[in-house]
Amino acid sequence: MAVSAAASDGNVETGSWLNIDTLPTLIFSLISLLIVLYAIWSVKSGRKFTIREIPGLKAVDEAVGRATEMGSSILYTPGWGGDIQRPTTIASMNILSSVATRTAEYDCRLIYPTHDPVIMAVAQEVVKESSIKAGHPERYRADDIFYISSSQFGYAAAVDGIISREKPASIFLLGTFEAESLILAETGNSIGSIQIAGTDSTIQLAFFIVACDYTLIGEELFAASGYLSGNESILSSVKAQDIIKILISLFIIVAMIWATIDPSSTWWVF
Amino acid sequence: MDIGILVAGILTLAVFSFLYKDNPVYKAAESWLIGLSVGYALVIFWQTTIIDLLLVPLFSEGRLILIIPFLLGLMMFSRFSKKTSWLSRIPIALMIGAGAGVAIPAMLYARTLKQMSASVMPIIENGSLNIEAPVVALGVISTLAYFYFSREHKGVMGSTARLGTYFLMIFFGATFGYTVMSRMSTFIGRVDFLLTDFLHLIK
Amino acid sequence: MRTKIPLVVCLAFGVIMFAQYFSNHTIARAVYNNILEWWQIIFAFTLFVGVAAFIKNNLKSISRGKKDTPYKIVSLIGLALMPLLAIIGGTRIGSPFLWSFENMLAPMQATVFSLLAFFVASASFRGFRARTVSATILLLTALIVLIGRIPLAEMISESLPKTTFWIQSYPSMAARRAILIGIGLGSMTTALRVILGIERTYLRGE
């Protein structure tokens, strides 16, 4: 296949190995990667990282407990928008793992409808593992984790049907959501379920905040997956992200003062 | 009346019947929709990907390297058998790995670096106070503080994070407002179709 | 071997795709374009797997003779119809395939989507309560935007639409920006863990 390079430096035939325009990104990437690797390494060598309390997370136990008390079920949806490689889907799977451990302990039914066959397969495995970990492998029901349709509103309509028929006491909406978010959350709201939502889709967050009891906002979803699973590599990544956030804040403050003193300078523009 | 508009009008009304309650007409329309949409995707992907990107280049242009993704694609079907299903991990691993590799620099550039430098504005410009500059900087920094997980939100950190939640709520409120606007527009568009094209009540 | 091969594949393609971003070289561009094509091809196959699962599920519930059998049959007919039309009449302008898209699929999707207007209305009635300071800020901002973007606003006061734009362009944008930065960082660290093989969730599920 013939692909010609877009060479900006005059080297039209082959282009340069290093695109100078991307240098700031490269430097920033390397700094970030080093910070993440350092955090992972320091956890490996025994350092403990803790995470602040995230309000929605306390509600997880409450949600499972309530469903058990009422002899009802729990519905868990990863949303329609994601596929298995999305970071949010991965975070959602990690949370599913701890929710499934608790449902297995309490013998509470867990329904997991999905729009993606690969997500279905992974979720089945996650729930199965959690049941084994909880000491109740017999409580794993493969049929409750199923594929519906890849069509957005087909999926939404079907999950809606399940919600109104099964009336789950608690609903988890964790993953990547698009317009179906409100259809699901509103229906859940109308039957009075406890709803815990979390997504990185910023538009849908507004609806979740209005219609759900607890909402994990954007990055909180990632942190929550570390908090619940106690997975140290996730915790260390969260720590690394925090360090980078401090650097970014300092950068903005310093550059802003600089810009005020010397308006002609533009070193902060990449 | 144009038969297409008639069909579209009837299907539109069938879907709207859901608002009264879940009913067989709606359910039939919904199943029809699901079936058609899956079939449509099948055709589009067959044409634009399997034919255009795989079969034509492989067989008429002789790009033999495409045998690799072809085989990897076929491995996805190993999922249907317990014994071989681990094979499907390989194509998935490729997609996940490549996706992750692309994401790191792209995310850092567009979502982080670029946004970071765009947040820098002079506080005093041409001798007058530029109120937006501190508002944006404070908004960004306090919201970042809300997303700071390593420490409990107490003291200075706590009040900064609290300020961050207020900025977040402003964003969610504005988004909610605009989304309401959007959904209403969509509905108005369907009303337009029903009143103008289907029922001819408006010229 | 069952985990090692996928981990190696993931690592290799992750590193290549990371590195190519910084290069303009012909070889780097060619490698990049090829991998993108592979990605696309494999993705199409996952869709076929999904369709196969869809057919399997539907046939299964039809054979069990459940109440919703007629609906499942409707779905399967719809699924078969589109490829059939495409084979018979092609997919270009004026083909039955495109006719079905424009007169059945598109209007139905648009209508299901417009149902959201009604859900928005009932959510506004039920969920939008000034319970706390945060909730009140959310509510007020939403109302300002709702009013500020209709022609009536200009009649009430010139400054109302201006306030809307100001809120949208500064405080709201700042929060969205911080969310973007946060998600960017979160995705970056997840991606890195995936490439390094620390995060293996996707390897589960056989």
Place this chain on the structure above:
Amino acid sequence: MDRLRTRWIIFSGLAIVVIVSYLITIKFKTAPSPATLKAYKYLDTLPEKSVVIFSFDHEASSLPEIQPIALAMLRHAFKNDLKIVGLSLFAEGTAIGYDLLSKTAREYDRQYGSDYIFLGFKPQYISAILGMGESIKRVFPEDYLGNMTDTMPIMLGIDSYDNIEMVVSIADGDRTVQWVEYAGARYNQKVMAGLTAAMITSYDPYLSSEQLYAVVGGLRGAAEYENLLDKRGGGSRGMLAQSAAHLYILALVIVGNIIYFRNRRRGGGG
């Protein structure tokens, strides 16, 4: 039962408000937002025969909202005798895009092949966007109607973003982000957008960092644009219904809160 009844009342109220107000014709003056004005001015001052790409990056479901925006901008472009290259990065936008483009072209008596062309759909959008930076004809060897692209008169002087003044992405999701992040960042291509209202706030950071040139958002944006063009269309026609719907929601929120506070006072007193 009570819950269901409230729902019906709310639903029928909305339907009545929108339908009745849509039947009434009132002309509004809609002052343009800064972003709409910027988009309009840009297209208005482009020299004749400049080439603009219109990319239909949306699904069929958002057509009702997207169509008036697309029509207004297309009319403007055809009126000013700009050349238009249409394409789609969403399968569902393809037929719709071609329809809109050819319908508007007929209004202004523009010829296919010399004044405008529709290239059709490419699924791998990132590689398509990047590829067009090197050669549009290689990414789209055939147009939507099956003509060889390089035989079309309009394509004579066009081969990459160097010959394109502006990309207008008509979108209901984050496809425009890809235009910004790949065509914009890598090839310095100017990009602006026609967006559903729901997406407006998501694009504010890109607009403010000037990665995105301008935005025409929602039915309201369409109405503003139509006003600037002095040509009435779907946007202006829908403005009264839109306003009525907003006021209806406003009323619902207020009534909802009154009920809430009244109940709380009663509940809290005991």
